[in-house]
Amino acid sequence: MTGETSSNLIERCKNILLKPKEEWARIDPEPATVSGLMTGWVAPLAAIGPVAGLIGGLAFGYSALGVTYRPSITTAVVGAVIGYALALLCAWLLSKIIDALAPNFGGQKNPVQAMKVAAYSGTAAYLAGIFQIIPQLAILGILGLYSLYLLYLGLPRLMKAPEDKAMGYTVVTVIVAIVLFIVVGVVTTALTGALAPRAMTYGAAAGAAGGSVELPGVGKVDLGKLEEASAKMEAAVERAKTATPVDRQALAALLPASTGGWTRTAVESSSASAGGMGGSQAEARYEANGQSVRLKVADLASAGAFAAMASAFKVETSREDDNGYEKSGMIDGRYTIEKWNKDGRGSYGVLLADRFLIEAEGNAPDIGALKSLVGSIDLGKLQGMAG
Template identity: 35%
Template sequence: MNLIQRAQDILLKPKDTWPAIAAEPATVSSIYQQWLLIVAAIPPVAAFIGLSIIGVGGFGFGFRVPLFAGIGHMVLSYALSLGMVYVLALIVDALAPSFGGTKNPIAALKLVAYGSTAGFVGGVFSLLPMLSVLGLLASLYSIYLIYLGLPVLMRNPPEKSVAYTAVVVVIGFVAMLVISALTATALPGRHMGFGGWGAQPDVALKVPGGEVRIDGSKMEEMARRMEEAGKRMEQAQKRGDSDAAGKALGEMMGAVGGTGGQPIPATELKALLPETLGGLARESFEAQNNAAMGLASSSARGRYAGGDRRVELSITDMGSLAGLAGVAGWANMTVDRETDGQVEKVYKQGTRTVREQYRKDGSHGEVTVILPNGVIVEARGNGVDPASLKKFVDGLDLARLETLQRPAKS
């Protein structure tokens, strides 16, 4: 099997490629050796290079994950990803009869292994941590790949593929949270990450120093929204209306992120950045509107300096994926972690999620606030105490940011 050609085919011609994959003889060993062991290495290797070799930051300050910690994180995330593919395949296989499909463990493993291609390949964006969000957007295409592959591999009625996909996506998202929580042990002080329907229980994941609690009712709501969008996509495909089908696909992927829409224009976000910040003069600023795979985001960033103090203040809106930002829309995160050199706290402040991380020697600190509408505000600085960083964030008039209206979808 030509690895590059197979990746191109599943990404660009999935409808033609899934039948070929279904017909191929395969074993668990062959799927792992010929495919998974290679493509699953892309995200952890790229993340290691991006965080430990290239580093994060600029304009006078930066951060690199220590080499041994980066290697530990890379190895652990790689191993967990390989394991999670197998576990998710077992779940896909077990669910097949509930959606009119046929149990087939090898077919289920093929579905998850090849359906995850977009997410694995998108991991290359982690080479530059500032572009890692594009990897998240790319991974959402895997939802569509799995949706197309289910009736071919698991032989369920096509009309049940939407509900089947929704359940698999919800379980896969929880699995992603588990991987993030577990790999946090190898990368101390960094981000943790993001039949019929019945009431879903809450899920609590223990992480070092705290927990992540997921509201099960929100998971159910997300799945229902995906199902509704998927039905519209099927109807559009039957009519041969490619534009409507593409729009419905965007709504289906956007359902993973919760309520949103087009992002707030970057010019509006830039207007909120002050000329001075606690006596620091603004040296530069930038505003960007980004789009990838039909999903858009916007951001504005200002850099301030004075003496030995430097601060970068940013505002980011993920648009239709706003609810997915940091899982803020439907997760309560609590972390209280302290080591010899640094402190990390994640807590709820009303409806907002706040993360503070700083070095005890005062050399570097970060404060991130995720608003209930999914807008993210972050202050990162050198030589500035955490209390000042928090004031800088609060000074942006967060209440106003929470009420800004996103443009209606065209």
């Protein structure tokens, strides 16, 4: 492989996400070169996050717990360029790690096959970078965790590792790769002045299938759930192949005219599709006692399958300071995201059936008011709309 046309790149992205087992089988025997994979696959996809972050930072700034930071054009551009260069470096170094570890787990050293694994398994993480274009949606970057599942499927196959050693090979590769990315993150911090990555902890010795890591912008991830997560993802991917977005008007009909003292003053809906994947959403503005909140219902459709990684890996986040708090994790079997600022503004969102996102955001008396707004949506009816 010396490059990808635009249509081929889109088709492969779609296939590696929705039909990963079949696509890895096609990728395995394909002729390729390390340079071709870097220029034809990694280079265009790795640019998505830095470019989206550049646009999002300049247009919206970065907000956390009531504090907003808007970088200068020079800072944003320099940060994007450095981030892009380091993303390319990470892909190349990860391939070297994969190749070097192969003999320790009964695999075969092969730099081209290792580069295939590094390049294609990173697809989900690269594409998830698009959410940086709207910083408030950056939490959806968690969908990039799907790359761990892609790595789990492709690594032992392409590197010819025996089945009994495949899990150990995968987990050790993930741990070493995360150490690499954190080191790169520290370098990025030194060069751009951005926030440093959080510390990483893991309770597994080399070769053991377990432990946890703390990923910057994601939170605590339980690697011991890798095998369990793969089974969940396999089922989710099968559902995603036939997922059709719910009609936007049907979603809008779920938004009540009034609830808990809040009165709906506006409603809008939209839908979009690209490369065989799409989604739809509806949102309404509610007002009460001079305060305003937006309640949104979104159908992630096919992409929702990737969100299953949050629950499969037991991802948890928690942060608190003088301005407020942020936290996320599993509550009553659903992935929940909660933020509250002491100035009376916050958001509360729930991921239903690894597909539907219901979120209330705005000025409210307390976080309980936002939870009540989310609770006003008939979750049973919404889940029944899944096709």
